[in-house]
Amino acid sequence: MSKRKAQPVVATGVAGLDEILRGGLPASNLYMLQGAPGAGKTTAALQFLRAGVEAGERCIYVSLSQTAAELKSIALSHGWTLDGIRIEELSASDAVNGAADQTIFQTAELRLDETRQAIELAIEEHKPHRLVYDSLLEIRLITGDTPRFRRELLGFKAFLAQRKVVALLLDTQTNEAASNGEEVEGIAHGVIRFDKSLQDYGSVRRRIEVSKMRGVPIADGYHDMAIREGEGVVVFPRIVPGEAVDSRKPQLIKSGVDALDDMFGGGQESGTTTLVIGQSGTGKSTMASLYSTAALKRGETVALFLFEERLETFFRRSEGLGMDLRQFHKDGQLIIRDFNPNEISPGEFAQIAQSIVKDFKTRVVVIDSFTGYLNSLPHRDKAVRDIQSLLKYLARSGVLTMLIVAQHGLLGQNVGIDVDVSFLGDTVLLLRIMEDDGRLRRNITVVKKRHGPHDLNVHELLIESDGVKVVPFNPLPTP
Template identity: 85%
Template sequence: MTKQKKAKPISTGVVGLDTILRGGLPPSNLYMLQGAPGAGKTTAALQFLLAGVEAGERCIYVSLSQTANELALIAASHGWSMDGIRIEELSASDAVNGSSDQTIFQTSELRLDETRQAIEKAIDEYKPSRLVYDSLLEIRLITGDSPRFRRELIGFKAFLAKRNVVALLLDTQDGDGRNGEEVEGIAHGVIRFDKSLEDYGAVRRRVEVSKMRGVPVADGYHDMAIREGQGVVVFPRIVADAAVEAKPTELIKSGVDTLDSMFGGGQEAGTITLVIGQSGTGKSTMASLYSCAALERGESVALFLFEERLETFFRRSEGLGMNLRPYHESGQLIIRDFNPNEISPGEFAQIVQTIVTNDDSRVVVIDSFTGYLNSLPHREKAVRDIQSLLKYLARAGVLTMLIVAQHGLLGQNVGLDVDVSFLGDTVLLLRLTEHDGRLRRNITVVKKRHGPHDLEVHELLIAGSGIKVVPYNPLPEP
């Protein structure tokens, strides 16, 4: 038997969604895009047609729920042109052809027939390769019952199949997301947009490809957003196996010999270090120290700030003799300053992955990991999501440093209600103690999975002249 050649998929026009679909949609089929009002269905539909226009295809937007002017306004808000897209503006509630000989109130059968005929006529005249049908809700209301609605959809599917049209049908879901259950079996694929509003912060959006025949899609939820000028953007979940396995490299050093000796000579590439401590113990200083040493070796560093402002970071580092501004200006030091409430775990993971891949970063710092997790509504899920990112970074041979704060100014408990200790290959503990009328900073390596390490408590000295780690001398016994 001759093996049938697999048809080339067509792009959805949505960044990230094609990745989930392993290249795009199989051609000449009917697909459903479901979601609540405001989930982004219309924007994604326009992107689908614009991708067709860019590919030189004929595209038509059949609108039963929005006017051509409304669609033009949506496109204009992103700076898009509707040139090349035919808008077929219909009404499923009134007589499409203007006839009212029967009565001033048309029967549902007549309205349905006239709507269908007008759509089929427009398709036969324009001969599109891509079609958006917006929306199935109006047709469902006319038919009134599921069997009649299914028959109508099956007939429309057969009509499109004869003309090799790939169609995207928009369907508005209710609060339970159940409106499309009676017709999902008819569609070749079903994509769901999910929108939720937490107690505080921006709207959270997700996408799920709940069905796609013949395509091994990346199932489950993926974060998404609507960006001005970009439209709908999808952030596929990070797959650790996607990273190219890095070759073993030399130990990563801090530039402070006594600190490196505590780690048995330095830290291994491809490991995760948790830097845990109270406020003022020098957690961010450790991050700056390792970043500066890597930059001086000519390596690229990526720093992600969730609490400290960029200018504050630079001034604090400069006060310790580490001038990082020139590295940032040259692009060797990449810094992203986030508003935690405006970014999803999926988007953050994709930003980190892109930077590490494009710039070959060898050291990545998240400062603070506590602030990042505390900004998310479901922290236990966020830890699971970021674990995939950390595995990706480890496979890529990156030293990842997570700054973890403790409760309160002098508190002893980690400021999280979820366990993150398992994330770290290495744990560096910083503490404050009182000695002879002053506070002393203590530094200890409490865990290191790879190789030997020093279990002794040392003192961390932070001054304008630099950073030192010296043996800890406790008070003599009375």
Template identity: 85%
Template sequence: MAERKMQALVSTGAGGLDEVLRGGLPASNLYILQGAPGSGKTTLALQFLRAGVAAGDRCIYVSLSQTKAELEAIALSHGWTLDGIRVEELSASDAVNGATDQTIFQTAELRLDETRKAIETAIEEHKPSRLVYDSLLEIRLITGDTPRFRRELIAFKAFLAKRNVVALLLDTQVPDAQHSGEEVEGIAHGVICLNKSLEEYGAIRRRVEVSKMRGVPVADGYHDMAIREGEGVVVFPRILPGAAAQTVKPQLIKSGVDELDAMFGGGQESGTTTLVIGQAGTGKSTMASLYATAALKRGESVALFLFEERIETFFRRSEGLGMDLRQFHEDGQLIISDFNPNEISPGEFGQIVQQAVRGENVRVVVIDSFTGYLNSLPHRDKAVRDIQSLLKYLARAGVLTILIVAQHGLLGQGVGIDVDVSFLGDTVLLLRIMEHDGRLRRSITVVKKRHGPHDLDVRELFIQSSGVMVVPYNPLPEA
């Protein structure tokens, strides 16, 4: 670990990727950036060089596949410029000036030699600290055979190492393709793979993997990413529960309704997760609003994430129950966001929640509804694992997390998702509607509580404009 701390690091230009790399790329090495066309290689390469310009480094972009005008257009689409970046625009197909008539003998070899000389001359003249080489595909096509291609890459690596250049080589050959024995990954100090896939519905899903990085304990596996206008490649590192603040001493969190708190043995505990389960109209969202309002009145901050309800609808529903939360939102004490679930990945959502908890004194987090969030994702079982990591992070931060889970159909026969989520909850609050004497009655029951005592009685829940009441279920109160 001591050697790692002394090693100089350079930023990739994407903060989330630097986090995955534990600070950045080790200096003076050669790296390969792999990905299919459109996966974001050029955008990330420009971010890498722009970060170098900001740090005062000399930067050069050697392009065999794109013109300077094309690079400028990509930069302009994000509101960037190429100021401070020298673009060496080469054409591997006609790198030999004055030798275009040699179509049979040594043409490929001459092209390779001239291309190499042009690149080396540009590096010697500009003396860059950072270099992007775009792309290996052109060199692969010129050499024509694997041994020659490997020798060229090894020689280029040695050339750069003598000049302390951090180089990023772009490669459109993805890891799952046939490599024909090239094994270019073994030559590079590190390999970063950009992956994109089109699901049956919704936006393209993008992910990044650091498949190799010598001497660095990277956060391995896939991490969600996106390409954003003005930001470029944005990486959302997978959540590590241990990254949260040290576990705080549990505290009782009240709802503001004494009878409801009594059902939980005095209140719910911080650092736990509560599943609020019920069919439509049972008061699930009202329960969440109740705890949010009580926390806000205590001076604590609350983060509320909506996947089915609009923000304005939430405010109006709460006001109809005597809970006016608009001022808390305007003051910044209530953090509230609504999402189109099809446009957000589990990784990005996890990062948004973490940032809310880190930046404020958030004691209550509400996800309404967890069912709508999961139903919008193509791989719900994997999303549940992502949420589990997020919940562990929130628990370590001492946050009470409330997950709203809907049941199937209007009358609610079973949970509304086809994966098991019951293990996620430390506490399960079950809300139901049943008919009695010609009217519908809401019932409320605490069916599970891992920590401490709780009331197993079924009680009746009244939701009125004057507020929320919890009373013994029998006898039926007078109207």
């Protein structure tokens, strides 16, 4: 049986979108790029044409809604030039000035004919490989009714197909345009939608969806995206856990404190997730520093993602316990990312974590704190599902992941977030503070471990200047 030949594709100029499309857009077809004003359509269209120029292709931007000066301004904001891109600046109302002088008010048919002729003339003259048509909203307004608009698009599609042009048609979504969306989508070979929503607090959230793509097994659903100065549209495809495969046998990850390792039956296992839960001051971040230091001393790479604690605070706290991590950071063995939670989407965070694990063969990942990360997001229940995909990917990559989760109140009360996260952990390490005869004492307990035996006894956690110790918990004798 012969193997099916791969369909030729063209790069979109947006790496993340090409990943979603399994390589790019199928060649010689017409595509729709839909979205509200300001969603990023024009920027993505310029990236599409710039990718064509880099490939040695002829490219043309037909603009009915923006001037050449506006397009150059958008490109300049990213440090780009439009060299190699032919800009045809037309007007849907008076595309051919000579004909316009014949009457004071042009009919819709005359304006539509003039616009079509001007576009076809530009294509015949320049013979482009790639074309951007901006935008369909103007044509929709001229035609006035759906059947005529549909016939116009079908004719334009046939015209482009005969010349093997890959065309990207921009469609500005308005309430009026949305009613005609179904007809447009039926004509196009593929439809890509840009979504832009304003949250109650923080920056605008942007997402992309490939709602239709014939003949391509796309990664469907929403994917986070952003518009970055100097980069343009950046897409963060959702994590696919099945892509990660670690052929190594699970290994025991040691903390460097024998008594703590004994509580886990000899150590924690690679390819698992540990929730470190406790109130403020119980030693949650200290546990993260402890495992990070032990892994670094073994020569492994560690990734630390900070969402609450400042980098300098992390270093000083660790140094106060005899754990000097600055040099590991300078040497690149300890990779630290300090985030502003309001400025990063779940998709972008997942992509950053995935890239670090791939590029640096990371063995231990710490998220400190997971509570701060979730509390910064408007839809925390959805964020938990996103992080679950990331955790599965890390597990299948053989990574030990530690999630620092803040608890308030006594045991059994919530952990500072209104969604259940306990199912995320293969192991749960509970830290508490209790008052005993006028002084505070830290307790540590392994309350859950899916793989292998563990110690259910309560131990005392001692955090002192010479390091961390775990000892049996002995109540103070009563007088």
